[in-house]
Amino acid sequence: MNLYLSNNSGILEVVTGSMFSGKSEELIRRLRRAKYAKQKTAVFKPAIDKRYEGDDVNIVSHSQNKIEAILAKDVSVMEEYLENNPDIQVIGIDEAQFFGEDVVAFCEKCVKLGKRVVVAGLDMNFRGEPYEPMPRLMATADYVDKFHAICTVCGNPAYVTQRIINGEPAYYDDPVLFVGTTESYEARCRRHHIVKYRDKKETKIYFVVGTDINVGKEHAENEYIFENKNKQSMKILKINNVEDVLDLAQLRRDIKEATQNHDVIVIRVIGGILYPLKEEYNLLNLMIEYRKESEVIVVAENREGILNHVYLTIDVLHRNNINVKEVIYINKNIENAEEAANISRVSQRLKIPFRYL
Structure with missing residues (x-):
């Protein structure tokens, strides 16, 4: 971004996003450019930020760049500091969310004085949830840039910061x-992103497909009922999207009620995952609704040629960020069974456990 400050007008720039998205890196980059342009700068960081022990005098990015x-x-x-140094032209503030609501008025004051203010947070x-006062700063800023990190679980663009304790x-x-x-x-x-209550x-x-x-x-x-007998409270739901006229709203209510009263819900699906439940809404869409709380158990008949079907099913699920718990091969046709070595090799490539029943 090439921004030029006139003699009469200040400007507020906000750099935001989750942790590890490069906010501090971008703040450092912009302030260094201002220094190269011979502009007088002042850079602030909150005293509460103790992430890098022994380095209280620098803003440090996760890639170890510093200013x-x-x-x-x-x-x-x-x-x-501003009162004692009225000739400051560019002000940088890192981790602005730690300064509270007062930082909003401070930034507005600096902009009215004709200064360029670059805020990261x-x-x-x-x-x-919105982290005040960043929403107010974003709303009043001249320019807002939202940066994205990489999700540590799946590698997709990150949306928010996950706290782990x-x-x-x-x-x-x-x-x-x-x-x-x-x-x-x-x-x-x-x-x-998970928040526990x-x-x-x-x-x-568990969706059984x-x-x-x-x-x-x-x-x-x-088999799941037997394994969890006397261990956990379990509810079995059946979706027959071939023969039944499905009441989607009632199904959601049934799932909600079951989650309030049981530890495990097993939903057995009769029909394919792309079979429509209601108009263009199919079972895959339902599984996407509950993908944070669910996993899929893929069941396949153990026979020659089945691995291509397993691949295709799991590929569709993975493309929609749905977790697969395991693949169960039912030994119906022992004489015509797929070679165990091939099944093991496919499981290793997919990184999904498998077993025989």
């Missing part, structure tokens, strides 16, 4: 303010 900064416990430090907190996603009621680096935060996409029952949903009709899905379902 000298003034440590500020609050906005009053920045105001005092998180747009959302770990809960996936003791290896587990944080609870919603955990404090918002908690400064850390890779040990406590990750970048995540919408699909893989202490008073909410965590229910696992087959590569063809009559492959033995009920057999696989019964």
Whole structure:
């Protein structure tokens, strides 16, 4: 971005996004360009930011680029510095969300004084909610650039910051303010961002789908019932999208009720995942709705030539960011079974567990 500051007009630029998206890197880049242009700059970072021990005098990016900064416990430090240095032309502020609402008025004041202000900060907190005061800064800015990190789970563009505590996603009621680096935060996409709730029952949903009709899905379902007997509360739902006139709204209500009262829900699907449930809405769309809480169990008849069907089914699921728990091969045709070595090789390539029933 090439921005030129006139003698009479200030400007506010906001650089935002999740952690690890390159916000500080971009802030450093813009401030260095201002320095190269012989413009007098002042750069501030919050005193609360202790991510890089022993380096309180620099803004440091995750790629270890750095620029000298003034440590500020609050906005009053920045105001005092500006009063003592009225010839400052460019002001940089990193991690602006830590300065609270006062930073908005400070930025507005600096812009009215004809200064260029470049602000970097998180747009959302770990809960996936707007992180004040960044929304107000974004709304009043002349230019806003939203940067994206890479989701650590799937490699897609990240949407928000995931907080991890003791290896587990944080609870919603955990404090918002908690400064850390890779040990406590990750970048995540919408699909893989998780916030736990202490008073909410965590229910696992398994969709049981087959590569063809009559492959033995009920057999696989019964195996899950047996394995979880006396261990977890389980609810079985059946979707027959071939013979039944499906009430989609009622199905959603049934799933909601089951999640409130059971630990595990097994949904057995009669018909293909692309078979329409209602007009253009198919089972795949339903699975996408619940993909944060669910996994898919793919059931296939163990016979020659089945691996291509398994590949195609899993490819469709993966392209829609749906997790596959395992592939179950039903040994109906032992004499005409697929070679075990081929099944093992396919499983390794797909990185999905398999077993025989």
